[in-house]
Amino acid sequence: MSPSPPLICARHLRKHYAGRPVVQDVSFALAAGETLVLLGPSGCGKTTLLKMLNRLIEPDSGTVEVGGHDVRTLAPETLRRGMGYVIQQAGLLPHYTVAENVAVVPRLLGHAPAAITARTEALLTRLHLPPAQFAHQYPQQLSGGQQQRVGLARALAADPPIVLLDEPFGALDPITRTAIRRDFRELEELLRKTIVLVTHDVGEAFELADRILLLDAGRVQQLGTPRELLFRPANEFVRRFFAPDRLALQLRTLRLADIRPFLPAATAVVASAPRLAPTLSVQQALEQLTDSVEEQADAALFLAADSTAGLGHRLTLPHLMAAFGQALQLEDAAWKR
Numbered sequence: 534m535s536p537s538p539p540l541i542c543a544r545h546l547r548k549h550y551a552g553r554p555v556v557q558d559v560s561f562a563l564a565a566g567e568t569l570v571l572l573g574p575s576g577c578g579k580t581t582l583l584k585m586l587n588r589l590i591e592p593d594s595g596t597v598e599v600g601g602h603d604v605r606t607l608a609p610e611t612l613r614r615g616m617g618y619v620i621q622q623a624g625l626l627p628h629y630t631v632a633e634n635v636a637v638v639p640r641l642l643g644h645a646p647a648a649i650t651a652r653t654e655a656l657l658t659r660l661h662l663p664p665a666q667f668a669h670q671y672p673q674q675l676s677g678g679q680q681q682r683v684g685l686a687r688a689l690a691a692d693p694p695i696v697l698l699d700e701p702f703g704a705l706d707p708i709t710r711t712a713i714r715r716d717f718r719e720l721e722e723l724l725r726k727t728i729v730l731v732t733h734d735v736g737e738a739f740e741l742a743d744r745i746l747l748l749d750a751g752r753v754q755q756l757g758t759p760r761e762l763l764f765r766p767a768n769e770f771v772r773r774f775f776a777p778d779r780l781a782l783q784l785r786t787l788r789l790a791d792i793r794p795f796l797p798a799a800t801a802v803v804a805s806a807p808r809l810a811p812t813l814s815v816q817q818a819l820e821q822l823t824d825s826v827e828e829q830a831d832a833a834l835f836l837a838a839d840s841t842a843g844l845g846h847r848l849t850l851p852h853l854m855a856a857f858g859q860a861l862q863l864e865d866a867a868w869k870r
């Protein structure tokens with residue numbers, strides 16, 4: 534089977550402001566359903582690049598294709614229907630109610646009023662904004678987090694295959710930010726979408742990205758999976774960019790399946806002991822173990838053995854940390870090179 538053609542294809546994009554290069558020869562291709570995070574320090578060109586995708590900014594040179602069509606050849610309403618757009622602080626229309634804000638694009642597109650109402654109510658419900666309570670409120674009556682949820686509902690209202698998000702959680706306090714991010718990750722509606730998200734938050738990028746495009750001064754420093762950027766940095770900039778968060782990112786990036794070869798041999802599983810899935814990150818396993826240790830000092834969990842049913846690797850804190858250390862040594866060879 535041949536791989537499906539990319540849904541978004543950016544080629545050699547460049548932009549200057551007052552003779553200063555802001556985006557320099559950026560190219561990438563994005564498959565349908567992928568989440569790409571544009572990451573980098575303030576002023577590196579993330580927003581400019583994002584806005585070139587939906588033509589809010591025209592590049593000096595280079596092209597963007599969506600579904601094989603150059604975006605310059607698409608009618609504005611086709612582009613709008615195809616790409617939802619969420620910005621920091623939601624950008625809601627202050628004199629429109631929540632429901633009217635969500636309905637803006639479907640109305641422009643001439644959808645039937647009954648269908649618009651049904652869609653709006655379904656989206657608000659899914660985003661934890663019960664319509665009976667929120668549909669008729671105005672943006673200034675809502676908290677920042679609630680406004681951001683309305684912004685997301687608005688971007689999804691016309692069911693676009695692509696969603697662009699510019700620092701969507703940037704203005705929120707850390708607790709609200711974490712909660713909305715979890716909802717965002719779990720929103721079924723978004724699982725099928727192709728997403729391009731701008732952030733300067735490294736943890737956020739690692740949590741949400743299939744791939745990260747790391748920029749500095751308008752140039753691509755590396756494009757790859759979070760794991761590739763962390764363990765196979767393309768250059769000194771990439772290495773330094775992640776250095777302050779390195780351990781936290783390693784704990785979140787390595788899975789139990791990665792450390793399994795370094796755990797003690799599998800034994801018969803104690804029937805009552807909790808079992809952990811191999812897809813859990815070391816960080817998640819650590820959290821579960823710490824919780825159990827608080828209840829019972831010699832607590833252990835089990836990770837199912839690779840091949841033999843009924844067998845499992847006993848996971849205690851020392852086992853977990855030792856195996857993590859060994860797995861890191863292997864991965865870290867590139868870092869130290």
Ligand SMILES: Nc1ncnc2c1ncn2[C@@H]1O[C@H](COP(=O)(O)OP(=O)(O)OP(=O)(O)O)[C@@H](O)[C@H]1O
Pocket residue numbers: 550551555573574575576577578579580581582733
């Ligand atoms: N309309 C404009 N006119 C002149 N310079 C601009 C314009 N828009 C952006 N810039 C400059 O281009 C550079 C890149 O801006 P951009 O907003 O794309 O960066 P960013 O990575 O999104 O930054 P941040 O994380 O701070 O939002 C910045 O130096 C900015 O000052």
